[in-house]
Amino acid sequence: MSHLVGKVIQENESLFKDISHKIWSNPELSFQETYAHDLLTAALEKFGFEVQKNYLLPTAFRAEFCNSKDGPTIAILCEYDALPNMGHACGHNLIAEIGIAAGIAVKSLMEDNSSICGKVVVLGTPAEEGGGGKIKMIEKGAFSDIDASLMAHPQLNNMLYPLILDLARVTVVYKMKEGLDPWENPNANDAAVACYYNISMIRRCFDPRWRVSGIIKRSTWEETELVFSYRAPTQREILTIKKKLKNCFENAAVVTGCECLYDFEEDSQGSYRGMIANRRMAQVFAKHAETKGIVFQDNNLRICESAVSTDMGNVSHVVPSIHPEYSIGACAPHVNHTPGFTVAAGSSEAQEVSLKIAECLAQTVWDLMTDSELMLKVKTEFETNPNRVSAAPSIVFQDNNLRICESAVSTDMGNVSHVVPSIHPEYSIGACAPHVNHTPGFTVAAGSSEAQEVSLKIAECLAQTVWDLMTDSELMLKVKTEFETNPNRVSAAPSRQAGE
Numbered sequence: 001m002s003h004l005v006g007k008v009i010q011e012n013e014s015l016f017k018d019i020s021h022k023i024w025s026n027p028e029l030s031f032q033e034t035y036a037h038d039l040l041t042a043a044l045e046k047f048g049f050e051v052q053k054n055y056l057l058p059t060a061f062r063a064e065f066c067n068s069k070d071g072p073t074i075a076i077l078c079e080y081d082a083l084p085n086m087g088h089a090c091g092h093n094l095i096a097e098i099g100i101a102a103g104i105a106v107k108s109l110m111e112d113n114s115s116i117c118g119k120v121v122v123l124g125t126p127a128e129e130g131g132g133g134k135i136k137m138i139e140k141g142a143f144s145d146i147d148a149s150l151m152a153h154p155q156l157n158n159m160l161y162p163l164i165l166d167l168a169r170v171t172v173v174y175k176m177k178e179g180l181d182p183w184e185n186p187n188a189n190d191a192a193v194a195c196y197y198n199i200s201m202i203r204r205c206f207d208p209r210w211r212v213s214g215i216i217k218r219s220t221w222e223e224t225e226l227v228f229s230y231r232a233p234t235q236r237e238i239l240t241i242k243k244k245l246k247n248c249f250e251n252a253a254v255v256t257g258c259e260c261l262y263d264f265e266e267d268s269q270g271s272y273r274g275m276i277a278n279r280r281m282a283q284v285f286a287k288h289a290e291t292k293g294i295v296f297q298d299n300n301l302r303i304c305e306s307a308v309s310t311d312m313g314n315v316s317h318v319v320p321s322i323h324p325e326y327s328i329g330a331c332a333p334h335v336n337h338t339p340g341f342t343v344a345a346g347s348s349e350a351q352e353v354s355l356k357i358a359e360c361l362a363q364t365v366w367d368l369m370t371d372s373e374l375m376l377k378v379k380t381e382f383e384t385n386p387n388r389v390s391a392a393p394s395i396v397f398q399d400n401n402l403r404i405c406e407s408a409v410s411t412d413m414g415n416v417s418h419v420v421p422s423i424h425p426e427y428s429i430g431a432c433a434p435h436v437n438h439t440p441g442f443t444v445a446a447g448s449s450e451a452q453e454v455s456l457k458i459a460e461c462l463a464q465t466v467w468d469l470m471t472d473s474e475l476m477l478k479v480k481t482e483f484e485t486n487p488n489r490v491s492a493a494p495s496r497q498a499g500e
Ligand SMILES: [Zn+2]
Pocket: 090, 091, 092, 128, 153
């Protein structure tokens, strides 16, 4: 197997390098990658792939080869957009080269083993640099029939699990209160500075993988505007940072007596998600890479600290995915997104190692296609990851099921709910009818280990809810208002009726 992969890639080496060099020499910005689109789709057509040009987006494509629909569908992703004024400073010409080389190698293996069921897809994903091309493709259903997706990205180091963070943004505006003289009172400038210092101070207590960076965008005595981006591995941590930032903003407003307006980009659909690297799949890739002498540096803490964001993170929440990074020989300060990296991405050294990586990806795809147990483990790991944003909640409420809703009980917790805002959700411990509450069957269920598992999950949810109430005064106020305005409370003052 590994012999055939190496042979196919070697035989077509000059073609792959030529494509990479042409894309590098003709850098195109996000959503304008027509030259790369045409070049890549023409090559894939020539190799007998069924190609859909302009697939869902004008410069995206999908090329597939299928032995049988029964097996898994596995996608290898290409990127090919460049950066303004810097050309291919992120080496996406190499990602395109790897994508087609790996795809063509897998197709050869499939033709050589026609009894193996499956489909290989080479997916052209434009506009990674800020455009979120993959996010748009997810929304349009590009991944709905994909079982797993893979790509590899050039970097300074070899990393199996690079730190790829969830990215969110916020804008803060401070306004001096009207009618005050700036020389007599703190002004919007002071508020901006106080806000900036507050954030600098809380950063000291951050998890080492969290990031906040920002600028004072415009500043007069009367009004200032600050823009911050903040990043963390998971959505839950993003929300924690958000709360801390809110405190920083509001504190600066209180101290300076300025008005404070902030706008958290709630449009989380459009933002880049943290990467959930599929460990099972990554280990298979690592096994192949290590036989080629590629050494991963994930245990080097100084290297691990560097963090990026990419729309491949979003893909990893939708299908099991990997996004290893590999060295193309560039060294600091010539990191990604600098002209020095552009030079490295065009070097023959970068092409050599990229084709090695293409072999490893092709072998990983082949392992997934031929080993159904591995594929199952990859999927199970994906489905049970609690950090997936699209993950179905592990506890599903059935309030809309009328047959279930019909059953009714009474409890003195009802009385409490008339005196203070209360909740009393019910949860399944695995017992089924006729073993309802107040029957011996339910006694058995209440002593089971299954019941204990789910009860501890529920305890977590309650603790988190209490914490939210304690830390979010706006939420607490809403809870109280809802309670106080409920006309059904027995202790509530009777509401006046019209005409009384
Ligand atoms: Zn990149």
